[in-house]
Amino acid sequence: MKFSCPNLLRIIGLVNTGKFPYPIREFSRSAEAKFYPSLGSVSKVNYFISFLLTPVSYALFTTGTAIYSRRFSGELKYKILMAYFFVAFIFALKALVQETSGLEIYNRLCIVTSIGLSFYFFQLMSTSSQKRIVVLLALVQIVYHVLSNFILADTTSIFDSMAYVILSTGMVVMIFLYVVQLLNNVTDEPLSMSFDFWFVAGQLIYFLGSFLIFLTFDYLTRKISPSHQLTDSHQLMLVWLWGVHNVLLFLSSLLTVGSVLWIAYHKKLPSL
Amino acid sequence: MDSLSQEIAIIMIASAFFLLVAVGLIILVLIYQRKQFQFALEKQQLNSQFQRELLATRLEAQEETLNQLSTELHDNVGQLLSSSKLLIGVSMRGLAAPTQELLLAEQTVSKAITELRSMSKSLNKDWLEKFNLIENLKAEVNRINVSKEFEMTFQHPSQVELSSDRQLVLFRIVQEAFQNALKHSKATRICIVMEQDANNLNVIIKDDGTGFTVADSSKLGVGIMNIKNRTQLLGGTVRWDSGDSGTQVGIQIPITK
Structure with a gap:
């Protein structure tokens, strides 16, 4: 894909250009939203998939990890995971209802995700070399976030594509480390009864499936700015593209909750 | 189709491909782990069977030792005791009035023979298998x-x-x-x-x-x-x-x- 942006900073989203994911209140004010004049006509289904599905998914994640942490394992990693998903749920709700662009919230969510999931993977790894790689990847993500959000540029009104790309890459590497660990060790219990496996599988679906969306989203949002004079249908296509990302997140959350129910069913616990 | 639509279409197709890769990888890991799990289970079963056979062989050897011990007790110590009892009997017949000590010795040897036979029986595999x-x-x-x-x-x-x-x-x-x-x-x-x-x-x-x-x-x-x-x-x-x-x-x- 050919990037039209003249410099690296524009490509990686460090300039103030597009505004996406876009808060629904701004969508509803079609007259005020000069860049997106007709997005008020987004259908209910599209609205649900592209906007509401994010908090719904995080709510499911929170529920799944809370049940697992409470009923099956009180390990710290599950408690941290539950806390992270609850924070993510609050962030997603806040981005949905606030007046201004919710992009800075999405950017903050990225760093929270880095910390939350990196801690989980750190606990999941069994060897010190794997743990070192996880720490290194987490540091890269955190350093980039600090630089891009607080030192080099103001990213409150852009979608920080590069931050999400670094996050996705880091998570996919951590997932591969876990897969290698799985293949090298045979456990007493079938893999289908492992919460960690299904949770990580969900994360792989989400981060690998959304990788290209993250990579190109800033570039695409800049393309629908007024200078390019694109039509409403183009903007709607972009909304749908974000919807695809949300569907992947939702699938991941379903896998997590589904795994907890599956484990509960097979272990025949009296109630959830 | 204009350039943006084409770009989005390409992203969608590529994302779908990535998604398929992710799902494929998950399925592969599941299949591989299941095979590994079955292999480990079979290995465990074989090991367990081997241990049982080893144990059986050891117990068989132990039984054989007990058997030999039983035979030795019966044929050797038992015969010696019987000879002793016979000699005591001969001595007693040679005496007009056998001493109390000799009578006690005769009774003790008789009791020892009975105990020995009983013990020998309980150690003898062939005898045990009859009952x-x-x-x-x-x-x-x-x-x-x-x-x-x-x-x-x-x-x-x-x-x-x-x-x-x-x-x-x-x-x-x-x-x-x-x-x-x-x-x-x-x-x-x-x-x-x-x-x-x-x-x-x-x-x-x-x-x-x-x-x-x-x-x-x-x-x-x-x-x-x-x-x-x-x-x-x-x-x-x-x-x-x-x-x-x-x-x-x-x-x-x-x-x-």
Whole structure:
């Protein structure tokens, strides 16, 4: 894909250009939203998939990890995971209802995700070399976030594509480390009864499936700015593209909750 | 189609491809792990079978040793004692009035011969195979009750549904269990209860001795290990409950017809 942006900073989203994911209140004010004049006509289904599905998914994640942490394992990693998903749920709700662009919230969510999931993977790894790689990847993500959000540029009104790309890459590497660990060790219990496996599988679906969306989203949002004079249908296509990302997140959350129910069913616990 | 639409279409297709890669990888890991799991299970089963065969061979060797010991006791020590008894008898006949000591010596040697024969029988595999478990245990109980130092009772069904070689192994287990009670627990009463249902044969050996703690169990180490190994060989389970009022050994053996 050919990037039209003249410099690296524009490509990686460090300039103030597009505004996406876009808060629904701004969508509803079609007259005020000069860049997106007709997005008020987004259908209910599209609205649900592209906007509401994010908090719904995080709510499911929170529920799944809370049940697992409470009923099956009180390990710290599950408690941290539950806390992270609850924070993510609050962030997603806040981005949905606030007046201004919710992009800075999405950017903050990225760093929270880095910390939350990196801690989980750190606990999941069994060897010190794997743990070192996880720490290194987490540091890269955190350093980039600090630089891009607080030192080099103001990213409150852009979608920080590069931050999400670094996050996705880091998570996919951590997932591969876990897969290698799985293949090298045979456990007493079938893999289908492992919460960690299904949770990580969900994360792989989400981060690998959304990788290209993250990579190109800033570039695409800049393309629908007024200078390019694109039509409403183009903007709607972009909304749908974000919807695809949300569907992947939702699938991941379903896998997590589904795994907890599956484990509960097979272990025949009296109630959830 | 304009350039943006094309770009989005390409992103969608590429994302779908990435998604397929992710799903494919998950399925591959699941299949691989399942095969690994099955392989490990088979390996474990083979190992377990090997251990059972090893144990069986060891017990067979042990039985053979006991058999030889039994033969030696009967043919060698038994003959020597019989000769001694004969010589005492000859001496007694040569005397007008045999001394009290000589009479006592004759009685002691007779008792030793009876004990030796009984012990030799309980060690002899061929002799044991001629009788069933209940008969052999009854003989053991009688042998111990004769000493009048212990009171031993035995409750049992009319017959047990076990093959003769399994009965022999179970006999050795019970023998080991009450020998432990006799040697270590200072018990005066020992009770053996044998019950049989459709699936299992349950044996309980209970004594009124001092009991033992985990720390003391090292003294009984070999005996306990033998009981555990033999029970494992029969595919059964064994548990000890010990306290101030005595020890109870519970053995459960599955009945395989």
